[in-house]
Amino acid sequence: MSKLTLYGIWLSGPTYKAGLALSLMGQPFAYKHVDLRAGAHKQPDYLAINRFGQVPALVDGDLKLCQSGSILLYLADKFGKMGGKTPEEKARVREWLFWESDRLAPNVYRPRAIKRGFMKADDNVYNLYTGLANDALKVLDAALANSSFLVGNEPTVADVAAYGDVAYAEEGAIDLDPYAHVKAWMSRVEKLPGFKKYEDVLPKQDAA
Template structure:
């Protein structure tokens, strides 16, 4: 039987990892289409018909394409009945963390990492600003995780999956997680969940059916 979901993405992409990790934690096998960003495959008319933003990831369920990784996580949580919020309050707190992630945590960490890998170039004051934003985001996370086991209530949710996909890339962006012991301990808890995998374990480097 063909897989229910097809993920379009790139192994080096944090937002793609977010979705691949969710599928893996949900024990949901998926087909995978590697999108070569270097070759501009995300800007072709064929791909833009699936993802109007010209970005990865994109998830296909056999009928529709879904875009924006945080929204895809929410869709998967609703569809698969795992890692989502139950009450409206819980769902609101999950969204809070995901919106905050894209606003305050991901930009500083992803851009610092892209600069460290030589994928993007920034003037030193701009890079220093991204570094400072990343540190400020990790400080907020550290404060919360010093008092809570998971981001929302007492169990892992898509908020943890969303934020982890960024936090685990912090060292590659030059951030020292030894300064954030509660973030490091939470990461360990998440890595111990059944179905957990690194980006290389969860996302193939090439397409697979």
Template sequence: MKLYRHALSGHSHRAHLFLSLIGQPFELVDVDLAARAHKQPEFLKLNPFGQVPVLVDGDTVITDSNAILVYLSKKHGKTDWLPETPREAANVQRWLSVAAGDIAFGPAAARLVTVFAAPIDAEAAIARAHVVLKRMDDTLADSAWIAGSQPTIADVALYSYTARAPEGFVDLQDYAHVRAWLARIEALPGFVEFQRTPVGLTA
């Protein structure tokens, strides 16, 4: 099994993190985004969208970080990480959608400005980040984990860009429940850190 990734990509990190949390052996393959390796014909055969991460499992190729989390859960029967009851599965999917939407256009986008000099409206991204962080904080006030009584792939999907939100000038100080939740994830066996960048509030 191979994971094509970039070390500063939060989408890549969530796939890397989950592989490590479930103890799945794999090979990391770094993709040089600066050299536009992700837009070259060889990589586009794996993912026509030209994005990381990509998981290659034998003849099976999975693109999209959340899809990778679902694939790994199903392949390895990890019903603790991806519950199968209708209500629990729906709650996990709800937060996967938040990771793909509000998180991507909030803290992830704000961080793109500082880490990759992306031409994004930083002020708008920071404002969106605080809206989603408040919603997460409210949820975590009543639960140790975002989608239930134990960690799921929803927690994994939300972790990386939330943890590095300060790199995009998004302060986590007002979100005590979020900060405690980050610490709980970081204490899980198999946790791997998302590479830090000294920018934004961490400069």
């Protein structure tokens, strides 16, 4: 079986989602550091791997994959894990993935990027994003009020994707205290075998 290679940068939330899914599925992977500050993601050799010029990318033999949500679905399918069991569960997983990439990810990642100095924006812009993040967190909290995980009773890649958003809320100064169900669910995710924090799952440099 070909070895999977993940391309990314350790500070990247979408790269974390792919690395976390691999870790939870017990799959080893090689890692290529993409130096965003040096513009490596816009160079022809990287664009040949990910036409969008973003991280992450995942290479599996001749297959070059991008977009973290799509990568998560690919991994779930390839390894037969965390993808939902029935056609309905699989559809619900996809629904959560499309929703989080629209409503949750950008509105958590951008305040984080502003607070960490990766992105410049005035307070109005920051407040716009955090307002939308809180709207999304309310939806997530309500969904988790009566359910251990987002789809069914077992963790799926929908949980991986949403966890890979809310894990950065604190760095964006978004308070999770009003969301007790989200916090309890985060603790459940953090107890899963193979769980690692982003600093631990993604190497800082290339790794075999």
